Amino acid sequence: MSNRRALGHRRWREGFRETFLVVFTRKGDASALRRLALLLSELYVNAAPRWWPYPKEGELYALLGAAIRDLRHLRDVLAWVDEGGDFTMEGAALAHFAGRCGGELGKIAVSIPPR
Secondary structure, eight states: OOOGGGGGSGGGSOOSOHHHHTTOOSTTHHHHHHHHHHHHHHHHHHSOGGGSOOOTTOHHHHHHHHHHHHHHHHHHHHHHHHTOOSOOHHHHHHHHHHHHHHHHHHHHHHHSOOO
């Protein structure tokens, strides 16, 4: 796998999760963190291999482990949305649907075998 240049693709360069950044309400905080994530991604892509140690479990398992953690994070965010709030009837239905989708993400995370 070891193709660090593939991280140059936009979808790999987004960095922080938007569900994490949404809590930053001061003007410029979220965009500053996005910029920091972009700079770290650029550093990783262009750095000498000795700067970024090879994952002990190998790149495949390191990426799968990260994906599992991301899925669990999204599962928890969607479950939190489903806990309720001051929603309209349409909003409550959408929040409940999101919660069910979060449950499915949890099942996907469990189905990926960890190392």
